[in-house]
Amino acid sequence: MIKIVVDAFGGDKSPYVNVEGAIKALNEIADLEIIFTGDSTILNEELKKYKYDERRVSIVHAPDIITCDEIPTIALKTKKESSLVKAYDLVKNNEDIGGLVSTGSTGAILTGSVLKTRRLPGVIRPAFCPILPTMNHSVVGVCDSGANASCTVDNLVQFALMGSLYMEKAYGKKNPRVALLNIGTEEEKGDELRKETYQRLKNMKEINFVGNMESRDLLSGKYDLVVCDGFAGNVLIKSTEGTALELLKLLKKSFMKGIKNKLGALLLKKEIYSIKDFMDYNNYGGGVMLGVNKTIIKGHGSSKTNAIYNCVKQAYTLEKNKLISAIGEAIKPKED
Amino acid sequence: MIKIVVDAFGGDKSPYVNVEGAIKALNEIADLEIIFTGDSTILNEELKKYKYDERRVSIVHAPDIITCDEIPTIALKTKKESSLVKAYDLVKNNEDIGGLVSTGSTGAILTGSVLKTRRLPGVIRPAFCPILPTMNHSVVGVCDSGANASCTVDNLVQFALMGSLYMEKAYGKKNPRVALLNIGTEEEKGDELRKETYQRLKNMKEINFVGNMESRDLLSGKYDLVVCDGFAGNVLIKSTEGTALELLKLLKKSFMKGIKNKLGALLLKKEIYSIKDFMDYNNYGGGVMLGVNKTIIKGHGSSKTNAIYNCVKQAYTLEKNKLISAIGEAIKPKED
Numbered sequence: 001m002i003k004i005v006v007d008a009f010g011g012d013k014s015p016y017v018n019v020e021g022a023i024k025a026l027n028e029i030a031d032l033e034i035i036f037t038g039d040s041t042i043l044n045e046e047l048k049k050y051k052y053d054e055r056r057v058s059i060v061h062a063p064d065i066i067t068c069d070e071i072p073t074i075a076l077k078t079k080k081e082s083s084l085v086k087a088y089d090l091v092k093n094n095e096d097i098g099g100l101v102s103t104g105s106t107g108a109i110l111t112g113s114v115l116k117t118r119r120l121p122g123v124i125r126p127a128f129c130p131i132l133p134t135m136n137h138s139v140v141g142v143c144d145s146g147a148n149a150s151c152t153v154d155n156l157v158q159f160a161l162m163g164s165l166y167m168e169k170a171y172g173k174k175n176p177r178v179a180l181l182n183i184g185t186e187e188e189k190g191d192e193l194r195k196e197t198y199q200r201l202k203n204m205k206e207i208n209f210v211g212n213m214e215s216r217d218l219l220s221g222k223y224d225l226v227v228c229d230g231f232a233g234n235v236l237i238k239s240t241e242g243t244a245l246e247l248l249k250l251l252k253k254s255f256m257k258g259i260k261n262k263l264g265a266l267l268l269k270k271e272i273y274s275i276k277d278f279m280d281y282n283n284y285g286g287g288v289m290l291g292v293n294k295t296i297i298k299g300h301g302s303s304k305t306n307a308i309y310n311c312v313k314q315a316y317t318l319e320k321n322k323l324i325s326a327i328g329e330a331i332k333p334k335e336d
Numbered sequence: 337m338i339k340i341v342v343d344a345f346g347g348d349k350s351p352y353v354n355v356e357g358a359i360k361a362l363n364e365i366a367d368l369e370i371i372f373t374g375d376s377t378i379l380n381e382e383l384k385k386y387k388y389d390e391r392r393v394s395i396v397h398a399p400d401i402i403t404c405d406e407i408p409t410i411a412l413k414t415k416k417e418s419s420l421v422k423a424y425d426l427v428k429n430n431e432d433i434g435g436l437v438s439t440g441s442t443g444a445i446l447t448g449s450v451l452k453t454r455r456l457p458g459v460i461r462p463a464f465c466p467i468l469p470t471m472n473h474s475v476v477g478v479c480d481s482g483a484n485a486s487c488t489v490d491n492l493v494q495f496a497l498m499g500s501l502y503m504e505k506a507y508g509k510k511n512p513r514v515a516l517l518n519i520g521t522e523e524e525k526g527d528e529l530r531k532e533t534y535q536r537l538k539n540m541k542e543i544n545f546v547g548n549m550e551s552r553d554l555l556s557g558k559y560d561l562v563v564c565d566g567f568a569g570n571v572l573i574k575s576t577e578g579t580a581l582e583l584l585k586l587l588k589k590s591f592m593k594g595i596k597n598k599l600g601a602l603l604l605k606k607e608i609y610s611i612k613d614f615m616d617y618n619n620y621g622g623g624v625m626l627g628v629n630k631t632i633i634k635g636h637g638s639s640k641t642n643a644i645y646n647c648v649k650q651a652y653t654l655e656k657n658k659l660i661s662a663i664g665e666a667i668k669p670k671e672d
Contacts, residue, residue, distance in 0.1 A: 135582055146519055149527035183482055183570040191485035191567060215571040216578025231527060232571050234519040235551040239572050242552025243579040246471055250614070251587075254607040261607055267600030271590040278586070 001033050001056075002319045003097045004295075004312060005090050008038035009065045009083040010104025012302045015039075018103065019046045021308025025316070026052055032316055035097070037062045037086040062086035066104055068301070072111035084108055088116035091294050098319040099295025101286065101311045103303045110147050113289040113296045120324070122331040123291035125151070127159045128230070128298070129166055130237060130287030133278055136221030141167050143290065144230040145237050151229035156180075156197045157204070162290040162327050163225040164207045169321040170285070170314060176224035179213035181232055186212070193229070201227070206330060215239075244279045282307040285314030290327065295319055337369050337392075338655045339433045340631075340648060341426050344374035344382075345401045345419040346440025348638045351375075354439065355382045357644025361652070362388055368652055371433070373398045373422040398422035401440075404637070408443035412451060420444055424452035427630050434655040435631025437622065437647045439639045446483050449625040449632045456660070458667040459627035461487070463495045464566070464634070465502055466573060466623030469614055472557030477503050480566040481573050481623065487565035492516070492533045493540070498626040498663050499561040500543045505657040506621070506650060512560035515549035517568055522548070529565070537563070542666060551575075580615045618643040621650030626663065631655055 006022045008015040015038055022034050033056045036043050040061040047057065064082040066075045079085055087100045102109050110128060119126060127144035134140050143163035148155060160178050167176040180198055182190045187198060189212055201209040213223055215236050228236065251272070255265035265272065277283060283306065286299035295318045299311040318324075342358045344351040351374055358370050369392045372379050376397040383393065400418040402411045415421055423436045438445050446464055455462060463480035470476050479499035484491060496514050503512040516534055518526045523534060525548055537545040549559055551572050564572065587608070591601035601608065613619060619642060622635035631654045635647040654660075 135586065149519060149530075181571065183485060183567055194485075194567075214578075215575035216581070218575060219579060219582045231519055231530075232568055235517065235568050235571050236575050239551035239554060239575045240579045242550075243555060243576045244583060245552070246555045247580060247583050247611070247615075250471065250611055251607075254611065255604065257607070260603050264600045264603030264607075267596050268591065268604065271593070271597055271600075275583070275586055275590065279583075 001031050002316055003033045003035065004315045004319070005035045005037060005087045005097060005100040006308070006312065007083045007087040007100060007102035007104055008036045008043055009062075010102060011299065013304060014103065015042060015046055017303060017305045018308050019043065020050070021305040022101075022312050023047075023050045023052050023057075024305065024309045025312035026056060029313070029316055032056065032312075034312070035060060035090060037083040037090065039063050060086050060090060066108045068105045068107075070105065070108070072105065072107035075105070075108055076112055076115060084112060088112045092116050099297065099315050101297045101299060101308070101315050103286075103299040103301055103308070106146070106298060106301075109296065109298045110289065113292050117292040117294045117296065120291055120293055120328045120331060122333045124158060125155050126289055126291035127162060128287050129163050129290050131284055132218065132237065132240060133284060134219050134221040138221060139171055139284060140218060140223055141225045142218075142233045142237055143225060143227060145233035145287065146230045147289070148230040150231065151193070153193060153196045153200060156193070156227055156229065157200050158291070158331060160201055160204070160207050160209070160225070160227045161330050163227065165326050165330060166288060166290055166323060167224045169323040169326060170288070170318055173224050175208045177210045177222070178207045178225045178227060179210055179223040181215065181226050181228035181236065182212035183214070184212065185214060197227070248276060248279070282310070284310060286311040288314070288318065291331075293324060295324065337367050338652055339369045339371065340651045340655070341371045341373060341423045341433060341436040342644070342648065343419045343423040343436060343438035343440055344372045344379055346438060347635065349640060350439065351378060351382055353639060353641045354644050355379065356386070357641040358437075358648050359383075359386045359388050359393075360641065360645045361648035362392060365649070365652055368392065368648075370648070371396060371426060373419040373426065375399050396422050396426060402444045404441045406441065406444070408441065408447035411441070411444055412448055420448060424448045428452050435633065435651050437633045437635060437644070437651050439622075439635040439637055439644070442482070442634060442637075445632065445634045446625065449628050453628040453630045453632065456627055456629055456664045456667060458669045460494060461491050462625055462627035463498060464623050465499050465626050467620055468555065468573065468576060469620060470555050470557040474557060475507055475620060476554060476559055477561045478554075478569045478573055479561060479563060479626065481569035482566045483625070484566040486567065487529070489529060489532045489536060492529070492563050492565065493536050494627070494667060496537055496540070496543055496545070496561070496563045497666050499563065501662050501666060502624060502626055502659060503560045505659040505662060506624070506654055509560050511544045513546045513558070514543045514561045514563060515546055515559040517551065517562050517564035517572065518548035519550070520548065521550060533563070584612055584615070618646070620646060622647040624650070624654065627667075629660060631660065
C-alpha cells in the first residue's frame with residue numbers, strides 16, 4: 001500500500017477539487033491510501049459526495065489554513081493546526097507515509113520541505129522541479145525553479161543528476177536529454193557558473209548531457225530536463241506561462257469581435273480548446289521537491305480536479321518507482 | 337543633419353531589406369543622411385531601384401561580411417574590410433556621425449560597441465536594451481539583455497537610470513515605470529543582488545521605481561522598463577519570443593487541419609494576422625546599446641524592410657532627442 005497525504009486546503013478551489021481529484025485517483029489505483037488534512041467536518045461532508053473504498057481514506061483534523069500572504073517560516077511555526085503543517089507532520093512522523101500533495105502557498109510548501117523533511121545524505125540543496133508541456137506532446141522539467149535563487153556549480157551538477165532521475169522515474173524517459181540553460185548554445189557561453197558547470201556536466205557518465213539550451217527552445221521538445229539556478233529557472237517558467245496566457249487572452253478577445261469572428265471561432269472551437277488544453281497545467285502533475293527524503297508535490301494554486309488527480313498519481317508513481325532511493329544512491333557520499 | 341551608418345550586410349535578407357528600409361526612412365525624414373557600408377557594386381545596383389535625395393546617401397565600400405558563426409573579438413580584429421567593422425570605423429572616426437544600425441552578428445555588434453566606441457564617463461558597463469510589445473499597445477524595455485552575464489548592484493542601478501532615459505527619449509514615455517526583475521513581487525524576494533538593488537532603486541529620485549516584477553508580467557503593460565542582469569534578461573526575452581513563436585506555429589498547424597478549420601481560419605484571418613503582427617519585432621525598432629558615446633542599434637537577424645526602417649528612425653529619434661548627452665549628464669561622476 002502506498003500512503004499519500006493530501007493537503008485539502010490552500011488552493012483557490014479547495015477543498016472541493018482536492019477531495020474530488022484525490023478520490024478519482026484512489027478509485028483508479030488499488031494500492032493507494034489517502035490521508036486528507038483539513039477541517040474534518042467540511043471534509044466529511046465533502047466525502048459523502050463520492051463512492052470509494054472507505055478503508056483507504058482517512059482524515060486528520062486541521063482547522064487552520066496557511067495563506068499565500070503569510071511569511072512561510074513564521075506561518076509554519078505558528079500555525080500548527082493548519083492543513084499544511086499537519087500534512088508535513090504526518091509525513092515526518094510516519095515512515096510508511098510516502099509523501100504529500102499540496103496546492104497551498106508555494107513559499108510555505110518549499111520552506112516546509114526543508115524544515116519538515118530531511119535532505120538525503122550528500123544533497124547540498126534540494127531543488128524544485130516543475131514541468132512544462134512540449135510541442136511534441138511530451139514534457140520538460142526545469143530544475144531548479146525557485147528554491148535556490150543563487151547556486152554553485154556543485155548545486156547545478158546535483159540538480160542535473162536528480163532531475164534526470166526524476167524525468168526517468170516519473171515520465172518513463174529513458175536516458176533523458178539534459179541541457180544547461182544558457183544565453184547561447186556554444187560551449188564557451190555564459191558566466192563563470194555556466195562555463196564551469198558545462199565542463200562538469202560534459203564529463204558526467206550518469207547523465208545524457210546534450211549541451212546548452214537557449215530559453216527560446218524550452219518548448220521545442222528537444223530536451224527532457226533543463227538545469228539552471230533557481231532565479232533563471234523561475235524567470236524561464238513564469239515568462240513561458242505568462243506569454244502563453246497573454247496570447248490566449250488576446251486570441252479570445254479578438255475572437256469575440258463581431259459576427260464574422262465569432263463564427264470563425266465557433267468553427268475552430270475544438271482547435272482553440274486543444275491549444276488551451278495543451279498549455280493547461282491541470283493536465284500535468286505538479287512540481288516536485290528533489291533531494292529530500294519524502295515525495296513532496298506542489299500543485300498550482302488554481303488547480304482544478306484534474307490537476308489534483310494528476311498530482312496524486314504523480315506522487316504514487318514516484319513512490320512506486322522509488323525515485324527517492326534512486327536519488328539517494330546516486331548522490332550519497334562515496335566511502336573511501 | 338543627422339548622419340547614421342547602415343551596415344547593409346549581415347542579416348538574413350541583406351542587403352535588399354537594409355537598403356529598402358533605410359531609403360524609406362530617408363524619404364520620410366528631411367534632415368537624415370545615410371551612409372551604407374558594404375559591397376559598393378551590389379549596393380549601387382540596389383540603390384537604382386529607388387527614388388531618393390542622392391545628396392543624402394553615400395556608400396563606403398566594404399566587400400567582407402562577419403557571420404554569426406565567427407568569434408566576435410577575432411572577427412572584429414581580422415575582418416577589417418567587413419561591413420560592420422567599416423561601419424564602426426566610420427562612427428569612431430567621425431564626430432558628426434551619430435551612430436549605426438546593423439542586423440549582423442549580435443556578438444560582433446555588442447563586442448564592437450565596447451571596442452570601437454567609448455564608454456561615457458562614469459558608466460561601469462554598457463548594457464543592451466531591446467524592447468518587446470505589451471498588451472496595451474505600447475512597449476517595454478529589458479535592460480540588460482545579454483551584454484553582461486553577471487552584474488553588480490552598481491551595474492543594475494546604472495541600467496535603471498540609462499534604460500529609463502531611453503524609454504523616455506525613444507518612446508516619449510514620461511516618468512517611465514521602472515521594475516526590477518525578481519522571483520516574486522515582495523520587497524524581500526530574491527538573492528542578495530536583488531535585495532540590495534531593490535533598496536538602492538527605491539531611494540533613487542531620478543527614476544520612477546515601482547518595485548519587483550515577475551517575468552510572467554512582462555507583456556502586461558504595467559511596466560516601461562525592466563532592470564535585470566544580462567543572463568536573466570536574455571532568458572526572459574528569448575523565452576517570451578520563443579513561446580509566442582511556438583504557440584503561433586501550433587495555431588497555424590491546427591488551422592490547416594480539414595475544411596472546417598480552414599474556413600474558420602479564413603474568417604479569422606485578419607485577427608490572426610493582427611496577433612502575429614503584434615508579436616512581430618519588425619514593427620518595433622531594434623535593441624540599443626546604452627552607456628556608449630554613439631547610438632548603436634542592433635536589429636533582429638531576420639529583419640525585413642519594416643524592421644530596418646524602424647531601426648533607422650529609432651537611431652534618428654535618439655540622436656534628435658540627445659539620449660547620449662542625457663545619459664552622460666545623469667551618470668557623470670560628481671565633482672567634489
